Every structure is written in C-alpha cells, then in structure tokens.
Amino acid sequence: MDFSFSDEQQLLRENTAEFLEKNLQPFVRSIDDNGEIPENFFKKAGENGIISPLINGKYGGPGLSFMDSVIISEEIAKVDTSMATSVYYLLNTSWAYILQKYGKEELKGRLLPDIANGNRFIGIASTEPSGGSDVANITTTGEIKDGKVIINGEKMYISGAVEARKNGGGHLTLVKTDKSRGHKGITMVYVPADTEGVEITKLQNMGRMGISTSGIKYDNVEVPEENIIGKINEGFYYSMDGFNHARIMVAAACNGLSVKMLDEGVKYIKERSAFGKKLGDFEAIAFEAADLNTEIEMASLLNYKSAYMADMNDPDFYIFSSMSKLTSPQIAMDTVKKVMMWFGAYGYTRDSGIERSARGIFSYLVGAEGALNIMKMIISRAMLK
Numbered sequence: 001m002d003f004s005f006s007d008e009q010q011l012l013r014e015n016t017a018e019f020l021e022k023n024l025q026p027f028v029r030s031i032d033d034n035g036e037i038p039e040n041f042f043k044k045a046g047e048n049g050i051i052s053p054l055i056n057g058k059y060g061g062p063g064l065s066f067m068d069s070v071i072i073s074e075e076i077a078k079v080d081t082s083m084a085t086s087v088y089y090l091l092n093t094s095w096a097y098i099l100q101k102y103g104k105e106e107l108k109g110r111l112l113p114d115i116a117n118g119n120r121f122i123g124i125a126s127t128e129p130s131g132g133s134d135v136a137n138i139t140t141t142g143e144i145k146d147g148k149v150i151i152n153g154e155k156m157y158i159s160g161a162v163e164a165r166k167n168g169g170g171h172l173t174l175v176k177t178d179k180s181r182g183h184k185g186i187t188m189v190y191v192p193a194d195t196e197g198v199e200i201t202k203l204q205n206m207g208r209m210g211i212s213t214s215g216i217k218y219d220n221v222e223v224p225e226e227n228i229i230g231k232i233n234e235g236f237y238y239s240m241d242g243f244n245h246a247r248i249m250v251a252a253a254c255n256g257l258s259v260k261m262l263d264e265g266v267k268y269i270k271e272r273s274a275f276g277k278k279l280g281d282f283e284a285i286a287f288e289a290a291d292l293n294t295e296i297e298m299a300s301l302l303n304y305k306s307a308y309m310a311d312m313n314d315p316d317f318y319i320f321s322s323m324s325k326l327t328s329p330q331i332a333m334d335t336v337k338k339v340m341m342w343f344g345a346y347g348y349t350r351d352s353g354i355e356r357s358a359r360g361i362f363s364y365l366v367g368a369e370g371a372l373n374i375m376k377m378i379i380s381r382a383m384l385k
C-alpha cells in the first residue's frame, strides 16, 4: 500500500493551483455576485487540460486518471469555495466520461473535442418535478421513430442548461422508451440545449450562483437516433455509472473546500485575541480544529481510495464512492459552520467569503448527485445482499 502521490500528480496539483490562483481567484467574488463564471476561464482551463481531464487524446483531452481528476477537483474548490466552478467541472468530467465510454463514434468525435477544450458544456438531465431519487420512475418519454427520438416531458433542478444553450452544449437526458419495464425501459439520449422545443426556465438558488439550475420542458423535441448513448433501454445503468463516478468529484470538491476553510480558520484563531489570549489558545477551539483536521483527513483518504478503485475498475468502487458522497459534504458543512463561528460576526459578512461556502455546500447535502439517504441505501444494500 502506497499513500504517496506520484511526482507527476504533485506537479499536476502545483500547476493547477498556480493556474487557478491567476485565472480563477480574481473572479470568485464576482462569480457569486453576478452569477457567471468568465467564459474565458473555461477556454484557458481547456488549454491546460483541466476542464474535462478524463477525455483521452483521441478526442483532444489529456486522458488523465480518476485520481488526477480528484486532485484537480480539490484544487478548484479551494479557490472558488462557492462550488460553482467545481460543479461545472464535475459535470464536464463525469458526463464526458460516460459519453466517451458508451457514445457512438460520430457523436463523440463531434462533441468531445469542444468539451475538452472548454468550449462546450455537457451535463445530466435525470431529475423530474416528481423526484430525483427514484430514477426508475421517470415519466419523460422518448419515442423512437423514423431515425429520430421524439421527447416529451419535463426535467427539474438541472445544472448548466443556461450555459449549455450559450455554448452549444447539452445534457445526457434520461427518457422512458418502454413504460412497461421500469428501470429497464430507460434510454439515455444527448439533447443539445438549443434544440427546437426545449424550454429552459432558470430557478433562483440560494448558492453556487455561478452555474444555473433550471427546469427543462420538452415539447415534441426531435434528436437524431445517433444521439442515443449506447443501447436502447440501458440508460439507467449508464446513469448509475456516471453518478458513481461523479460522486468522487463531489467528495473531492467538498474535501478541497474543507481544507481551505480550515486553513483560513486556523490562520484566524492564531491571530484573533479574546480575554488576553489568542482564540487558538482556548482548548474549546483548538480541539475543534483537531477534530476537523482528523475528519477531513479521513474523508480525503476514503475518497482517494474510491478514486483508486475507479482507476482499477474495481466492481465495488460504487460502494466507496457512495461512502465518500455520504461523508465529505457533511464534514465540509461542519467545517464551514465551525470556522464561521470562530470568525464571529465577521464570518457572517459577505467580505469573509464563508457564507458563500455555506450556501454552496448545502447543494451537496440536499441532493446534487444523490441524496444522503440514497447513499446509505446503496451502502447498506451492498452490505446486506
């Protein structure tokens, strides 16, 4: 068992951190205030191979590993702690991976190079107004006829629809192609956001302002049959594969955020005084710091194991990525909360940046990439089967 990163991975971390310091850090406040990540950032990130790192050389990507992708995700979240850039990255990474793994050659050749170079967004449209956890019971239909898929229905809480419409991207969309077969009647189809009949309504979120969340209505939307990912009626399995891998990126972002928040907190309690002592000299606060440090280390190690298992194609990796998704958002929330309390009133101001993290991290607690109870369901089912 080797717990060290390779020299290349350490260099990747350093180079990524340096790139983000220069190209993302100056914009973090405006990303949250204005609700937009500068387009230029994605182009530059694409040039540096860090916007969709799993895309391989054949399609213009760097062909990095899941472990490498985790390193990048951690670094992004340390800079844009609102989680907006992390979410854009996680979607482009995980769902480009699914397109690359199961998509048809023509579609991959058409989409992947632009995703790799930061010019096109790709996301997932699974959740519907009636719920997100029970994927098997989606009701959006896809009728396959005359070389086309005709889509009718509605998706809800979908990340990146506005961005996709702007930059020629779209979503891997789950549709029912056989109503009688439950989860075995679901097909995954790539739907460009600018297709006729696609209506996007932006929702107002409490956080991660730099990436949109929307409802999407489909009114007789037609896409060519070539846009079907893999086999008809196998879409449920492809989506689970995608979610399992996306969960590693979610956990990595949460862990990166936790590291950054704790760093800032420790700096603060070493400087701020009360009752003639530094805050860090009070055991009540120092012990909290010790607990958080230990928890963040545990969460990071668990997630490195998940990424390692994904890289090894270990069939049990989904159990570990679910454990990571269960653990890291809760630890990140706890870290943000405790650090905010160390900061006192300053922590509640927009200037401190902590409230930005608190608003962002909630999205991972409530649901994005799977609710926490669903993670417990996956883990317990694997234990008890």
Ligand SMILES: Cc1cc2nc3c(=O)[nH]c(=O)nc-3n(C[C@H](O)[C@H](O)[C@H](O)COP(=O)(O)OP(=O)(O)OC[C@H]3O[C@@H](n4cnc5c(N)ncnc54)[C@H](O)[C@@H]3O)c2cc1C
Binding pocket: 123, 124, 125, 126, 127, 130, 131, 132, 133, 134, 156, 157, 158, 159, 160, 213, 363, 366, 367, 368, 369, 370, 371, 372, 373, 374
């Ligand atoms: C900011 C944000 C962005 C998102 N982006 C996307 C996206 O890009 N694409 C996409 O498809 N979806 C997206 N989602 C939706 C996300 O996938 C869902 O929130 C998630 O799957 C949960 O679905 P739900 O919100 O409908 O909650 P529900 O499924 O209605 O569940 C509500 C609550 O009940 C609990 N629950 C449900 N079933 C059980 C059970 N059997 N046992 C115990 N508890 C249970 C859940 O844990 C949850 O706490 C996003 C969500 C958020 C918050």
